[in-house]
Amino acid sequence: MNRSKWRSVAEELRSSAFGIAGIVILILFTVAAALAFLSPHDPNALNAIERLKPPSGAHWFGTDDYGRDYFTRALYGGRVSLTVGFASMILATGIGVVVGVASGYFGGWIDNLLMRLVEVVMSIPSFLILLLLSVFLKPSVGNLIIIISLLMWMNIARIVRAETMSLKEREYVLYARASGQGTFGIVRRHILPNLMPVVIVGATNNIASAIMMESSLSFLGFGVQAPNATWGSMLNNAQGLIAQAPYLAVFPGLFILLTVLSFNVLGDILRVGFEPKLVKR
Amino acid sequence: MRQLLIRRLLQTIPLLIFVSIVCFAMIKLAPGDPVLSFVTPNMHAEDIERIRHNLGLDKPAYIQYFLWIKEAVTGNLGYSLVNHQPVTEQILDRLPATAGLMGAALALAVLLAIPLGLLAGANRGRWIDKLVNLVAYVGISVPLFWLAILLIYYFSIHLHWLPSMGMRTIGVNSAFDVLKHGIMPCVVLAFSFLAVYVRYIRSSTIGQLREDYVQIQYAYGSTKRIVLMRHVLKHVLLPIITLLGMSMGELVAGAIVTETVFSWPGIGSLGMTAVRGMDYPVIMGITLFSSIMLILGNLAADLLYGVADPRINSKR
Numbered sequence: 001m002n003r004s005k006w007r008s009v010a011e012e013l014r015s016s017a018f019g020i021a022g023i024v025i026l027i028l029f030t031v032a033a034a035l036a037f038l039s040p041h042d043p044n045a046l047n048a049i050e051r052l053k054p055p056s057g058a059h060w061f062g063t064d065d066y067g068r069d070y071f072t073r074a075l076y077g078g079r080v081s082l083t084v085g086f087a088s089m090i091l092a093t094g095i096g097v098v099v100g101v102a103s104g105y106f107g108g109w110i111d112n113l114l115m116r117l118v119e120v121v122m123s124i125p126s127f128l129i130l131l132l133l134s135v136f137l138k139p140s141v142g143n144l145i146i147i148i149s150l151l152m153w154m155n156i157a158r159i160v161r162a163e164t165m166s167l168k169e170r171e172y173v174l175y176a177r178a179s180g181q182g183t184f185g186i187v188r189r190h191i192l193p194n195l196m197p198v199v200i201v202g203a204t205n206n207i208a209s210a211i212m213m214e215s216s217l218s219f220l221g222f223g224v225q226a227p228n229a230t231w232g233s234m235l236n237n238a239q240g241l242i243a244q245a246p247y248l249a250v251f252p253g254l255f256i257l258l259t260v261l262s263f264n265v266l267g268d269i270l271r272v273g274f275e276p277k278l279v280k281r
Numbered sequence: 282m283r284q285l286l287i288r289r290l291l292q293t294i295p296l297l298i299f300v301s302i303v304c305f306a307m308i309k310l311a312p313g314d315p316v317l318s319f320v321t322p323n324m325h326a327e328d329i330e331r332i333r334h335n336l337g338l339d340k341p342a343y344i345q346y347f348l349w350i351k352e353a354v355t356g357n358l359g360y361s362l363v364n365h366q367p368v369t370e371q372i373l374d375r376l377p378a379t380a381g382l383m384g385a386a387l388a389l390a391v392l393l394a395i396p397l398g399l400l401a402g403a404n405r406g407r408w409i410d411k412l413v414n415l416v417a418y419v420g421i422s423v424p425l426f427w428l429a430i431l432l433i434y435y436f437s438i439h440l441h442w443l444p445s446m447g448m449r450t451i452g453v454n455s456a457f458d459v460l461k462h463g464i465m466p467c468v469v470l471a472f473s474f475l476a477v478y479v480r481y482i483r484s485s486t487i488g489q490l491r492e493d494y495v496q497i498q499y500a501y502g503s504t505k506r507i508v509l510m511r512h513v514l515k516h517v518l519l520p521i522i523t524l525l526g527m528s529m530g531e532l533v534a535g536a537i538v539t540e541t542v543f544s545w546p547g548i549g550s551l552g553m554t555a556v557r558g559m560d561y562p563v564i565m566g567i568t569l570f571s572s573i574m575l576i577l578g579n580l581a582a583d584l585l586y587g588v589a590d591p592r593i594n595s596k597r
Contacts (some may be wrong), residue, residue: 018418116295116299119296120296120299120300120303123296123299123300123572123575123576124300124303124304124568124571124572124575125530125531125533125568125571125572125575127537127538128533128537128552128567128568128571129307129568131537131552131553131556132307132311132556132564132568135556135559136310136311208422212422212424215424216424216425216426216538219424219426219538220537220538220541220553222556232424235424235426235427235430238430239426239430239433239542242430242433242434242438243438246434246438249427249430249431249434252427253424253427253430253431256424256427257419257422257423257424257427260422260423260424261418261419261422264418264421264422265418
């Protein structure tokens with residue numbers, strides 16, 4: 001991972017209006033979610049008089065059917081969605097890198113075993129398992145993160161395996177091995193740093209799909225449980241009230257869209273930046 | 282070709298066995314005792330034991346697996362714990378609704394994706410390319426249930442044009458009625474497929490346009506349109522075969538959310554009901570069914586790709 005690669009990413013980013021917009025949106029959402037406690041309203045405080053008020057100066061996004069301030073709930077909901085996204089990405093990437101490096105570096109029966117495992121997990125439609133597991137385990141943020149990561153590590157494992165197989169034949173790795181370095185040292189010093197580009201690209205795309213999975217699950221009522229809000233569960237509620245209060249459906253969906261969109265755009269920019277020759281045809 | 286076929290089939294069989302074991306284990310590890318759904322308050326302990334024995338639940342797990350798989354191979358996936366109907370029958374009952382919806386969505390997506398992808402790829406960097414790119418990005422990033430809610434609000438509640446749920450109006454039995462119910466779920470699903478397809482077609486168009494044969498065509502005086510329609514199109518259709526094959530696996534799982542929002546009576550909403558009611562045999566049946574579809578879809582995509590492009594076979 002050298003400096004020139006980052007420079008080409010920065011160049012790619014600067015030339016893309018979408019990319020800059022994506023970064024601004026993500027920073028804005030992250031800061032807003034982190035500073036959610038500054039809101040004068042309690043996200044779960046009920047207020048029977050203020051039910052279903054349309055957006056106004058006092059309630060920027062209006063209030064929901066329990067009179068809760070919708071803006072504050074959207075902020076806290078973003079906190080959950082972004083946390084689940086980042087944490088699942090880190091866990092899934094961790095599993096993927098370990099499996100991929102072990103498979104690619106050692107080869108033989110380890111490779112065979114691990115890749116068959118990847119194939120089996122990939123052969124079961126993941127959203128179905130997602131639903132099942134979230135029924136078996138009690139839905140909490142922690143469990144959600146574990147379930148989602150368990151369904152996302154395969155892609156990274158495959159990419160990392162392929163990359164490791166080509167890296168381990170490079171001359172500097174062969175030299176390191178000939179000079180008596182241990183396996184662990186070679187992996188840490190020579191393989192892992194060179195895996196960074198593919199891992200970063202895969203991880204960025206993984207955040208996007210993790211946030212999407214969490215939202216869909218919460219929308220179906222299997223994610224984080226009431227009264228805690230996430231963008232998905234807010235939309236579940238909004239669907240039932242769509243005739244009386246259509247504004248409730250607008251913001252949570254827009255936030256999911258913008259977040260996922262930004263990560264997808266950044267993933268593509270990183271890919272082009274790291275591998276300009278491969279992608280720019 | 283035959284060698285490839287045999288090798289791929291041989292790879293598929295252990296995969297199917299493993300997937301069936303995983304499905305079985307998942308249900309076995311699930312909390313709750315399936316016998317309880319048959320128990321009524323005035324039953325004796327012996328009765329309960331007899332039910333357990335009749336269901337084969339008193340045998341060791343591996344024997345239960347073999348009994349289950351023996352029945353599954355002959356098409357018997359057991360009975361629902363909730364309404365005691367055969368699982369296979371329920372899945373087959375729901376299959377036409379899902380297959381019809383998916384088929385229409387895939388067709389719509391492909392028909393739109395081909396011209397859009399070609400146009401975008403041929404006019405790289407121009408406004409049309411940027412527009413198509415934006416649509417594709419939104420398509421892969423938009424939560425489908427949100428899109429569905431917005432469509433329901435606009436077309437059902439605001440304009441009163443389309444019904445918001447179900448597949449038929451009660452008492453009405455016409456194709457037009459089904460069509461009216463199906464438009465919105467079909468458009469929602471098609472949008473997500475379209476986004477993926479357009480990106481593939483665009484990038485393969487860009488790749489094809491740099492090939493030598495395109496330059497030669499230009500040298501002979503072909504216009505861009507003729508090159509695109511007569512030559513590039515043929516090559517671009519190839520990846521679509523793979524994409525369609527891979528979409529087979531989405532047949533069930535991909536439609537769960539959309540079918541639920543629109544209460545479309547397909548396999549996805551059957552699965553949703555089963556998950557909510559902890560109806561293990563139905564869940565197991567649907568999981569197995571959709572896994573098999575996914576595996577066979579990938580297999581079909583691989584083989585068709587080999588038929589369409591013989592160069593690939595010689596490389597493997």
